[in-house]
Amino acid sequence: MFELGHGFVGRWWPVTAEMEILELTDEFYQDPHATYRALRERGPLHRIRLDGVVGWLIVDHDVARQALAEPTISKRIGSPEGQAVLAKNGAAEMFNTAISDNMLFADPPQHTRLRRLVAKAFAGPAIRDLQPRITSIADSLLDDISARTTVDLIDNYAFRLPIAVICELLGVPDDDKADFRSWTAVVVSDTATNEERAAAGVTYFTYLTKLIAERTDDPRDDLLSQLIIAKDHEDRLDQHELIAMLLLLLIAGHETTVNLIGNSVLELLREPAIAERLRANPEAIPAYVEEILRFQGSLHLATARYTTAPITLGDQDIDADEFILISLAAANRDPARFAEPDRIDLERPESRHIAFGYGIHHCLGAALARMEATTAISRLLATFPDLSLDGEFSDLTWRKSLLIHGLTSLPVRLAARTESRTGPVTDTDRVSVMA
Template sequence: MTGAMEIVELTDDFYQDPHATYRALRERGPLHRIRANGVVGWLIVDHEVAKQAFAEPAISKRIGSPEGQAVLAKNGAAELFNTAISDNMLFTDPPQHTRLRRLVAKAFAGPAIRDLQPRITAIADALLDDIGERTAVDLIDSYAFQLPTAVICELLGVPDADKADFRSWTAAVVNDSATLEERTAAGISYLTYLSKLIAERTDDPRDDLLSQLIIAKDHEDRLDEHELIAMLLLLLIAGHETTVNLIGNSVLELLRDPARAERLRTNPEAIPAYLEEILRCHGSLHVATVRYTTAPITLGGTDIDAGEFILISLAAANRDPARFTDPDRIDLERPESRHIAFGHGIHHCLGATLARVEGTIAISRLLTKFPDISLDGEFSDLTWRKSLLIHGLTNLPVRPAGPAESHPVSDADADRRPLLV
């Protein structure tokens, strides 16, 4: 039972080299009791057991429910979540999850996503033009953060005059080092603005994701305004964090291996395969968003009581040697790996396709523009965010080192180049 296994403390050293901890834990078994930042839970480090946990009906995601809140309080996480964050599709179970996903899935497969590639390319090029005017920049702040934020503005149809405010609110909402007051003020401004934007799009639909979500229906069922705002907040936080760190982690590995960077620059068709390996080997998340047991279960040969946190380590599962040959190595020729960086089963990330498109364009345009980009400093000086959820750098100082030949821009592309305010 839960009291029979010792609790493993995850110290600050864990965040700087998590895979050393994961390897040591995996040798002792598929799951372990851990404590991190005061939070206690069961950490799964095995690929097969992780997939079982994703599908286990006695494991719930309803952390906003009274039962979920009780589990948060019991395991030291009461202050980490609130209903404003948890009241969305990500933190629901069937049948509510089934209903919400069915309503929004068509919008995420529609023209608002499909036709966005030229705009993402134009946005990336504009950001890189600005970076090229500087000797050294923080690539996280100047590129990895700016690109998905601008793309979200495009998806929602945020007018140019409002983009500066929207980006400042976004920066505060997703900044885990901002004060509670700063995040609260930004969240209020953000939610107020979204309500206004929803009203405008309801009266005047356009070819953007927000309009598609407003009109999405299943027979007579639609998203109400509360559900729309919750969905947009999920898009902002979950989608944004995934893409920022996918870009940042991808660039870091290219800086470590200039030969691979040159290979991808001259053979951009290999970039999608590279990104899949980054997702598997250096993904944006340590663990999947929290779950808890609603009844006693047996998982990976271990009995677990009801009311326990279940933390599925995507990072550990995706380097499980029982599932992947030579799992710590980036292998562009690796056969279809079926990693679980975007989750598994009914909660597989709806934004996975968009994240892959953004990541592919971001890396392709960066390598074309700056073939000699280099780290501005020492790799040993880089630090990782102290988050059990997010696996991302605090910053990534680089020297563009001079652009390559100017990339050709067609007249059509020139017309689409964004004005970044």
């Protein structure tokens, strides 16, 4: 048994000569980087048993990039082959195939086709011209909490901004937005029961079917209309593919952005000198968001993968039908790739972090997430210059998820607000939508 890092944050021990158990503790979720650091010092990847799941955990930046780009590593966990691999490695209960039937869990040529169709909509005016509306939404949310002394910034700002943006993207009518928000809150909830999530999912599915029919008959300047009319020669998305894409936007796009905003604010509260610097030089906010993506990103692990043939990752030979876990969080603090990785550095050279993945599955919504986070931080700093934590940092709790890396809540004291807010900060290179 080994203690990892300064203080006990996790533990592992050999099961066989080739396998180790990684046990998760409350301390791990509070500071996963101590565990990742200790593992990385012992090697770039490890064969582990984690919550009963057997697989290979990658904690090295170069090996992570290799695995993310490797064509013989598949993401088709919903396929019969994928389900068989998951069952073999104890992961059959980890994934719901109902949410795996989309572009995120597809391989070429299906992935190539879907991404080509969807990328056109994500490169269109529905997203390209969204910046002023995101600024307006952020200002409205901050106005709503301005009369309060203390507030949970996750629930009242970081959670609500991405939902409002999704409503804008899809053209959800004003009268439906409250219902849409409530369904979404249940679907992405950590505490809702399976029955509650299933019921909300059915309601959401029914609503999207109705909205698709309306936009098919009456197209508008929104992302949903662009997805409906998008075509490559004569190829189009069918209704099933449309709904799968919208569910992906809701679940993946919402969760990552909520936690990117929350983690960004947390580090500003921890580092008031950085907050003051950004208030004085708001043009540095995009660089700050980029560092948070590396330093305290929204994800622990990349989504599920498995080997379809024998492969060598780093110097390790791996058989076919093995479950692959890639720690984006560990890779993004690899000292072999990043100087002083445990420090936020606004002057860091182009970091080539992999917070949004790498290769053909690089996140299609990365630029939108950057746009939302940059705007959220810009407006928050401009509105509440004396923002502070309401409580102790040691009392904050992190979500107990190996996928999502984010706080359960972030209580803050707002103090006095600034009546004159500067205009939004943008960086056209960073917010241009990538396909």
